[in-house]
Amino acid sequence: MRRLGRWAIAGAVLLVGRGQRRRQLPPPEPVVDAWEPAPRAELLVAGLLLLAAALAVAFIVIYAGGADTQLLGLALGLCFGTLAVASIVTAFRLTPPEEAEEPYPERFHSTEVAEVEQIASESGRPLTRRRLLGLTAGSAGLALGVALLAPVASLGPVFDTNQLRREPWRRGVRLVDSEGRVLRADDIELDTLHTAFPEGANPEILASPIVVVRVEPARLDLPVGRRNWAPGGIVAYSKVCTHAGCAVALYRAPHFEPSRPRPALVCPCHYSTFDPATGGTVLFGPAGRPLPQLPLAVGPKGELIALGGFSGAVGPSWSGVRE
């Protein structure tokens, strides 16, 4: 037992001695500025860190028990917040406000620049046909680049352009509303906007949705050749704006006569305004061409049917698409 004690003492002395020999080195020149200790600030930081830990635990508890978004946000946000305050207290109270100096890097390394040039020219010295080699290397690189990019083509067109061309409106197709009910001519009142779709077709095709409004027949002034397109003043236009393809979802119908000139179809995106009485011509706004009109007729039971396709291309005027 006593022996063990002696060993322990000897070991301790050795250990202490080892440490002391290190300490005998002369202290190095200080790099960091001296700064007075701030024990109270340290306590504050410790408290904030504890609080942050508690908030993090609270987050876990809230998460496990139902995860209310507001409480979660508060717990996590405040946790980050207390940590931020702790960091900032540390920064301003526990570190010196040093003004260290450093030289900006040299403008350029003249020797190395010269050496690089030298190495390049010396390596190229045995070459006699530089132009030829350069040209062939360039063409090989270009060809390989194109070859490597070629497989991208299998992705196919990003936009399904066929969708733009599919034409669900044909002679005799009935108009239905979004619930699939057949629209009758009597359903269309003055000053209201109806959205209609071709019966039995996919309503998500670009050319499907149309707007139907009733214009006072006396007001109608359709282009030549469209005389019989508007039974009883009911006109139909594509619902897709010819500017950038938003849905023409607003109908400006003047209920107080003098303030507005006349009823108009309005697109809510950039406010292109189309006149339903004159074949969808642009009254105002950035659209470059009229809304395509759909010829209408009234069927034997009073239902609305299409007489054929649109008067022009549906959708925004991308290159090539035109009336």
Next chain:
Amino acid sequence: MIRRATRFLDERAGAAPFLRKALRYVFPDHWSFLLGEIALYSFVVLVLTGIYLTLFFEPSLKDTVYHGSYEPLQGQKMSEAYRSVVDISFKVNAGLLIRQTHHWAADVFVVAIVLHLLRVFFTGAFRKPRDYSVVMSVPIVGASLAVLVWGAGYPGIPSFEGRMYIAHVFLLPIAIAVLLSLHLLLVVARHHTQFPGPKRTERRVVGLPMVPGYVPRTLGLALAVAAVLVLLGGLVQINPIWQWGPYSVANGTNGAQPDWYLGWLIGALRLMPGFDVTIGDYTLVPNPFWGGVLFPMLVFAFLFAWPTIERRRTDDRDVHNLLDHPSDMSWRTAVGASVFSFVAVVFLAGSMDRIAVSVGVPYTWQIWIFRAGLLVVPPLVFVVTRRICSELSERKWSEVEPSMARE
């Protein structure tokens, strides 16, 4: 302990000399230098929350019927993509918090990056040797906007299916991250700029060293950014797509109000007079091109070309490490302010419909007021800024050297 760790690193990676230098790397101090850091930290939040969201989002346009906990949408037909976002918001624990934090981070990122860009422009930080770290920031901003546009459209509009989604969550973020790291590398390689002052010269940079002073400060800023974003994400609703309902071609009003940072594009689209450039039946240039493509390209081209333009004009090929006070460079400041005011007017024009509703000025008048504004405001801003600048800098110099001013 630290000695052992450092030696470990040094023996394996030869890292000690680098570490020694990095620890005392000097950061000049000015509040405006924080803008770039804020952008960086919100980008980190953006990426982390984004990664979480990709685990739950389904980029598919296949039809499905909603049978979830959110009553108003019960039984509605919608795309898988839309359903997955509604589920992230209502079914996934903490999903809504992460989603809203993601969106807020995007907004803060854009604001910070734009302010940072303005700071760099007006203080002349873009001059040699930092011209290329600035030129690089233009594609960063461009790519960020592209991500946002693809993100803003989602979910459910046809363009946001599989491949576009890959661009949003994978290609563009990686591009941004790579460009951002290059940008930071270049900045560090040539050191930060500083405002002139005692001991602060073109050859010596003065400021706070990385350790011990700078690290806790910037850590504090990073944590504060995270705190604000998470608090916003938890407490302030943003982009509640469940209220707008699933997208369909026939329902224009769904989400027709784009995010605010697209306001300048919307404004440009709305102010543009309506015409298409056509040859016969062939549409050569559709109208949205002017406002939606050409206008932003011109703005980016301006930023891109500015270092060259200025070098041509001033014939100044020197290396600059000291920043300018905007008032001392009246020409640059005036041009910048005038271009900025042009974009700002277009941006304001993006909210013409709101103005019409809240102030009551008819929309048709506003179109003409804003178009006139575009012609009048920028030159006016140019002249006024130039005046203010020369006056300010005159006053400053007369304080420094009264005799000089009197002469």
